[in-house]
Amino acid sequence: MTITDVTNMEKSYVSRLPELTLEEKVSLLSGVDFLHSDEVSRVGIPSIKLVDSINGIKGSEVQKNIRTAIFPSSTCYGSTWNHELMEMLGQRLAFQAKLKSAQVVLGPTINIHRDPRAGRNFECFSEDPLLSGQLGAAIVNGLQSQGVAACPKHFACNESEYQRRKYNVTESPNSRTTREIYFAAFQELLRHSNPFSLMISYNKLNGTYTTENSFLKKVLRDDWSFDNCLISDWYATKSGPQAVKAGLDLEMPGPSVFRGARLVAEVRKGDWDEAAIDECVTRVLALFDATKPSHSHAPESIAMDEESNKLIKRIASEGIVLLKNEGGLLPLHFDQSPKIAVVGVHATEPVICGGGSASATPQYLQKPLDCLIEAHPYPSMIQYARGVSINRVVPAMPLSQSRAKNGRPGFDVSYFSKSAKEPVLTEFQESPVVSLVRLLKPGLEEGGFYFEIATSLTPKYIGEHTFAARVTGAFELFVDNKLISSKPQQEVSMENFLFEPLHLEHRVNVSMPELRSYPIRLVMQNRLAKPGDYEPNPHGATLAFQEAIVNEEGIAQAVSIAADSDVSIVYVGRNGEYESEGFDMTKIALPEPQISLIKHVAAASKRTVVILYCGNPIDVTDFVDDVDSIINAHFPGQEGGQALTDILTGKVNPSGRLATSWPKRLDREHVPSFDSFRARLDNDQGYTIDYTEGIEVGYRAPTSAETSRWPFGFGLSYTTFNYSDLSVISEDGKVFVSLKVRNSGPVAGHEVIQVYVIPPSTASVWRPKRELKGFTKIWALPDQSVDVRVELDTKHAGSFWDESICQWHLESGTYGIIVGDLGDSFKVERELTWNGR
Structure with missing residues (x-):
């Protein structure tokens, strides 16, 4: 140097x-x-x-499955x-x-x-x-x-x-x-x-x-x-x-x-x-x-990091929200050797993250079923039923049922230049997926090429099964040497390619009357880019297959084990096929097969717990009265299985509190943005969104108390906390909120202290009934009291944005403070307008 x-x-x-x-x-x-x-x-x-x-x-490796530590959502x-x-x-x-x-x-x-x-x-x-x-x-x-x-x-x-x-x-x-x-x-x-x-x-x-x-x-x-x-x-x-x-x-x-x-x-x-x-x-x-x-020139590493794993579990444990606990069903008392029915695909294939650019491949996957079995003193007393399928897209063809030309499980991928009959390149893959962005295979040019994915498939069952091609270009799909589906190129963008597999998917049902090897071939032409499209031109194809699913059989199996158990735990919810970057949902209820599964299990079971995987609120109207306990697991990361088990068994006292209101239903009465959420095509052929609800978002809406199933800040605990001695002092532009919080229940745990400000009755504009202006989280042992102090900045806590002067405006008057079931007030003697942070 x-x-x-x-x-x-x-x-x-x-x-x-x-x-x-x-x-x-x-x-x-x-x-x-x-x-x-x-x-x-x-x-x-x-x-x-x-x-x-x-x-x-x-x-x-943006397009490849490089493993990494997955934290909660x-x-x-x-x-x-x-x-x-x-x-x-x-x-x-x-x-x-x-x-x-x-x-x-x-x-x-x-x-x-x-x-x-x-x-x-x-x-x-x-x-x-x-x-x-x-x-x-x-x-x-x-x-x-x-x-x-x-x-x-x-x-x-x-x-x-x-x-x-x-x-x-x-x-x-x-x-x-x-x-x-x-x-x-x-x-x-x-x-x-x-x-x-x-x-x-x-x-x-x-x-x-x-x-x-x-x-x-x-x-x-x-x-x-x-x-x-x-x-x-x-x-x-x-x-x-x-x-x-x-x-x-x-x-x-x-x-x-x-x-x-x-x-x-x-x-x-x-x-x-x-x-x-x-x-x-x-x-x-x-x-x-x-x-x-x-800045480092060291090679990338996928090494395990135990400190990260511990933190992932702690975050999941503190964020999981107990929404319902009728009759104190939870925590489960494994020392009493209960018989447990575990139901749902998410018990063995948990959802740890949503879809899009935030998704990645975990270093490992904790199965909730395995964690429960490990926690139970008599593992044989836990039975499992997979339940129902909720796939929105057809899964990629399974490697185990495929056979390439070399006799191994896998797929032969051949690349052809323009209309050539012989391939310029043939590769063996263990995945039925081709993804070409920016970098094409040798011998191929953007002006024209095509490729094919070929294999032989042996079904597990006789029946009518589903094949699908997820493609960016024109394609032909052959099963048993017969053309079963073809389409010219559809309107496909880079956004669709990255985040919307359903947009690319073309399905067809095929009868397979014999348990034999069927030759399969998907041929796709290169995607033709739109004039003026400056983003990379993606060329992608996935060969997909799913055997016929009879949800009634899955429900019957679940009901059978539920009837023979003391408690049923049903793992349901959404995954990255429902909640993802690139598209919005059209409804917030669970898929109908899952609702049916919950109701049938609850009818047969003595007691029922429902675990919800989700990033968004779920409409639970169809089953909330049928079950005893409901837990919001979020997408809890790669340690989520153990975090959930710790909550279920009482090793951890739930302390998560909702950061978003859960409406009772999705309609204009319960969701202020209902009519103006989705972008609409306007007269200029552009897309427009009007925030017609204004500042009436979530708990700020005047009717939120009546329209919420569970309000902002809600969450149950296995213990109780009492608030007392609220004191509010206003001086030097600050508001000091002090109180005592006592753990009056049987177990140690966290409590979230939420400080809300109520506007003065003399306010010159409409303002929400209350607004969160401070919070903190404490830990307390049984019968322990903790002194809590939250400091607020007066102008931040009391101002509204005054459109007439394009500044923040702190009006004089008496402002209320609400903490739990306690209330006090502070006065602002002099008005203030301000800008900046």
Whole structure:
């Protein structure tokens, strides 16, 4: 290493700006590939790696099953209500990021649970901006304390997935709706942390794409004094100079579409000031400087990390919410040797994460059934029935039933150039999946090619079975040398390819009257890209197969073991085929086969427990009165099986509290956003979302107490807590809330203290009956009392956004404080208007 090399390492990256050419500066403003920024090796500026997510750090192999530690979903994080735990999470995520040689973690996602149909809600914390912002800030602080940058997302108003790259949210950036709810989560986050970067969303706000919207500078830069790096969501950038002018620093991914040579040429012509480029480059280089501790040339690792695993289980344990416990059924007393019926596919195939970019392959999978068997003193007293299937897409053809030409289980994949009869390449695979993005196989050209996936399949049963082709191009599917399905190319986008397998799927039922080997062949033409489509052209195909399923037989088996048991535990819920990035749900009830399973089991069983896997609320109307206990498991990560067992058996006292209201039903009476949630096609052939409910989101809605099945902040415990001695003191712009909390029940446990502010009766505008303005979580032994103190900032706790002056407005008057069943008040003598964080 030369003296010059050493000097370059010691200098800050920002200080090297004067040494860069215009071309080098512009190269730093966009990615070089899907995960990396560009580098300038001439002056020692490295590339940085940006990866998903705070639910599991991915490696470089975006399209492959690289194993990693899977943490719970963010709805579970929200339900912990635990700042300290979230900071610990951030620290472990930083450790995981370094194992994957990454410098930036894309998250946390702090968009709001506006509607229970939003596909990506599981990746977000809550319906409440204060809870979302503060817990998100704790994760940011934990990550960045270890030299890894956080990139909170998606600023702003990205609360729906359908047409998310196109829709326009019609709210003004200065409306109460945006300021008090959707901007407020980010504002709260910035009060309690200083993220080294922020991600900007796909959608439009008030008619302009967020990546080129002036509110980035007005709100983030001017009002909130945020001067760190702004990064586009992937392919969200829509322009060159306009986005630079708005303050968007880094276009991702690469290679660049709107920057690169196009932006250099515009500066050279004098159409654009190089000083604006320098501002953006400075912020990008500052991000590089902030992440120096995580720059490493070490190879990526998938090594197990016991500290992370322990934390995963603790977070799941603190976030799981006990929703119903009739007659004190839980915890189960295994010392009394109960006979247990375990029912449901999720007991052996648990759902640990939702779908989309937050999903990843776990290092291991804890089966709840195995954990229960291990906990029971007499394992033979546990019986299991699989129950019903709820697949939305047909599973990939199983390897065990396939046979390739070489005689091994597997698939032969052959690639052909244009209309050639002989393949240019043939490969053996153990998976019936082909995925070609950017990099084609040797001998193939984008202009035209095709490939085929071939195997021989032996069914387990005689009957009418389902075959499916999930394809991006025109295809033909042959079974037993007969053409059974074909279609020309359908409308398919990169979004569909990545996140919407159902959109790509074409099914057909085929009678297989013999238990013999059937030759199978799927032929797919290359996808033809639409003119002007600047995203990569994906070519993908999956050969799928599912034998006939008779749910009635599964239910009958479940009923049989339930009738012979003391307690039945039914594991049901959604998975990544229902809750995912890229699409929204249309209903919130469980799939009908699961509802039928629960009701039949409950009718036969002495006592029944239902475990719900979900990121969004579930309409439990059809079975809530039939069962004794209900647990919201969220998507609990790779330690979820043990965390659930610890709750069921009383090893852990449940302390999760809902971070989002669960409505009784999905209709306009119970969900304020019901009529205006999904983007609608407008007269200009664009997509529009109107936030017609305004600030009446979740518990803020006037009728929430009547329309909620379980309200925001709800959660049961195996012990009881008494609140007393509430004191509220207001001085020096602060409100100090003090009280005693006593564990008056039989077991030790956590309690969440929630502090709500009630507006003055003299308020000049409509305001919610109460708003969360502070919280903390305590631990107490039986009969132990804990002194609790929560500090509020008066202007943050009491202000509303005044649209008439485009500022926050703290009105004089008497404000109420509610903590549990206790109430007090504080006075504001002098009005105040303010802006900033």
